[in-house]
Amino acid sequence: MTGSTRDTGPDTGALRGLTGMKDDVPVRRRRRRGWCGAAAAAMLLPALLSPPGACLPAVMAALSLVVALSVWPVGRVSLARAAAGTAVLSLAADTVSFGKAGLALLWLPFEAVALLVLLERVVRHVPGSRVGLVGGLTGAAAVLLPLRFTLHAPQTGIKESVFLAALAFVPAAGATGVGLYLRSLDRRRAHAVALARREQRLEVARDLHDFVAHEVTGIVLEAQAAQLDGDGGPGEHRALLHRIEQAGLRALDSMDRTVATLREADGRTWEEPPPTRLHGLADLPELIGRFADITAAEVTLSLEDEVAGALSREAEDTAYRVVLEALTNVRRHAPRAGRVEVCAARSADGAVELSVADDAGPGASTGALPRALREQGGRPGGGTGLAGLAERVGAVGGALEAGPYAEGWRVSCRLPVAAVR
Structure with a gap:
C-alpha cells in the first residue's frame, strides 16, 4: 500500500464533536462579564452623586455592587457563596437605622432588580x-428589602410593612418560577x-462492526487458508495477498470515513444527524462478488427488478447491512457451507423481503475452508451484530429473524410498506 499518510496527533475537531464543546463559549462569557461590569458601574453612580454625609446610598450602592459581582459567571459553587453572602449582608442592612432615606429611595429599584436577577440565577444554576x-436567603433578601425603610420610619406600621413585603413577594415568586423553568430546560x-x-x-460502533469487522474477518480467514494450503503455487499466493490487500484498504477506508464523520460533527447541532455513507x-452484486472470491461455497444472488428503487435510502442501507452481517457470520461460523443464497423480492403486500441462507449442515461440502479453520485461533462472535441489526431494522419499521433453516442457517429481513417510498 503506497501513497498513504495518516495523522497521529489528536483530532480536536472530532473531540469537540463528541463532547459538545463550542468555540464561541469564551466569547459569550466575555460578553456577559461586560454587561456585569457596566451594571456595576451604573449602580455606583447614585452614591457618587449623593450629598456628603448620606451614608445610606453608599451602603445600598455597595450592596448592589456585590449583587452585580455575584452574577459574574464564575461557576456554580462561587455563585452559591457570593449569593449567600450578598443575601446575609442585605438582610443585615435591613435591621440597621441610617436615618432619613432621602435619595436612597431612588436607589431601591436598582438593588431590588439586582436581587431578583440574582435569585433567578441561584434557582437555575446552584x-x-x-x-x-441559598435560594431561600436570596428570596428573603428580595422580599424584605422594603423593610429597610418602613421598620425605622415612625409614620409606618406593621400593616404597611406587611403590605410592601407582600408586593415584593410577587416579583420574587416570578423570578423563582423563571429560574425553575430555565433549570428544567437546562436539564x-x-x-x-x-x-x-x-x-x-452507537452509530460509530455500528459502522466499525459492520464494515471493519467484515473486512478483518476476511483477512483472518484468508491468512488461515494460506497456512493450510502450503502447496499453492506463486500465482495463487499472489492472488491471495491481493485479496488481503484489498480487504485491508477497504477496512482503512471505513475507518477514515468514521474519523471524517467525527470531524464533521464539529459545528453541527445535536439535532442534525451525522453524515454517513x-x-x-x-451495491449487493459487488459485495456478493467479493464474498464469492474468498469462499469455496456457491454463492447466488436473486434480486428482483421490482425491488430496485423501492426502498428509502435509510431502508436500503439497512438491507445492505443485513446482507453484510449475514455473510460475515457465514465466514465466521459456517466455513463448511457449500451454498449461500441471497434473495431480495417484493411480497404480495408490497413489502421487501430479504434473506441470506446457507447449507452448512453435516453433509455440506468442506471445500477449501475445512473445519480446521475454526480450530486455528478462530474468534467467537461478539454477540452484538444481530442485536444491532434488529435495532436498525426496527428503526425503519421492519423485522429481523435469524435461526436454523433446513440444514443450515437463515437470516431474513422484512421491510414493510412504511419503510417504502
Whole structure:
C-alpha cells in the first residue's frame, strides 16, 4: 500500500464533536462579564452623586455592587457563596437605622432588580444540595428589602410593612418560577445532548462492526487458508495477498470515513444527524462478488427488478447491512457451507423481503475452508451484530429473524410498506 499518510496527533475537531464543546463559549462569557461590569458601574453612580454625609446610598450602592459581582459567571459553587453572602449582608442592612432615606429611595429599584436577577440565577444554576438554602436567603433578601425603610420610619406600621413585603413577594415568586423553568430546560437539554452523544457513539460502533469487522474477518480467514494450503503455487499466493490487500484498504477506508464523520460533527447541532455513507441494494452484486472470491461455497444472488428503487435510502442501507452481517457470520461460523443464497423480492403486500441462507449442515461440502479453520485461533462472535441489526431494522419499521433453516442457517429481513417510498 503506497501513497498513504495518516495523522497521529489528536483530532480536536472530532473531540469537540463528541463532547459538545463550542468555540464561541469564551466569547459569550466575555460578553456577559461586560454587561456585569457596566451594571456595576451604573449602580455606583447614585452614591457618587449623593450629598456628603448620606451614608445610606453608599451602603445600598455597595450592596448592589456585590449583587452585580455575584452574577459574574464564575461557576456554580462561587455563585452559591457570593449569593449567600450578598443575601446575609442585605438582610443585615435591613435591621440597621441610617436615618432619613432621602435619595436612597431612588436607589431601591436598582438593588431590588439586582436581587431578583440574582435569585433567578441561584434557582437555575446552584446545585440541588445548596439551592434551597441559598435560594431561600436570596428570596428573603428580595422580599424584605422594603423593610429597610418602613421598620425605622415612625409614620409606618406593621400593616404597611406587611403590605410592601407582600408586593415584593410577587416579583420574587416570578423570578423563582423563571429560574425553575430555565433549570428544567437546562436539564432536558443536557439529557438530549447525552442521548445524541450516545446515538453518535452507537452509530460509530455500528459502522466499525459492520464494515471493519467484515473486512478483518476476511483477512483472518484468508491468512488461515494460506497456512493450510502450503502447496499453492506463486500465482495463487499472489492472488491471495491481493485479496488481503484489498480487504485491508477497504477496512482503512471505513475507518477514515468514521474519523471524517467525527470531524464533521464539529459545528453541527445535536439535532442534525451525522453524515454517513449510505449503501444500497445496487451495491449487493459487488459485495456478493467479493464474498464469492474468498469462499469455496456457491454463492447466488436473486434480486428482483421490482425491488430496485423501492426502498428509502435509510431502508436500503439497512438491507445492505443485513446482507453484510449475514455473510460475515457465514465466514465466521459456517466455513463448511457449500451454498449461500441471497434473495431480495417484493411480497404480495408490497413489502421487501430479504434473506441470506446457507447449507452448512453435516453433509455440506468442506471445500477449501475445512473445519480446521475454526480450530486455528478462530474468534467467537461478539454477540452484538444481530442485536444491532434488529435495532436498525426496527428503526425503519421492519423485522429481523435469524435461526436454523433446513440444514443450515437463515437470516431474513422484512421491510414493510412504511419503510417504502
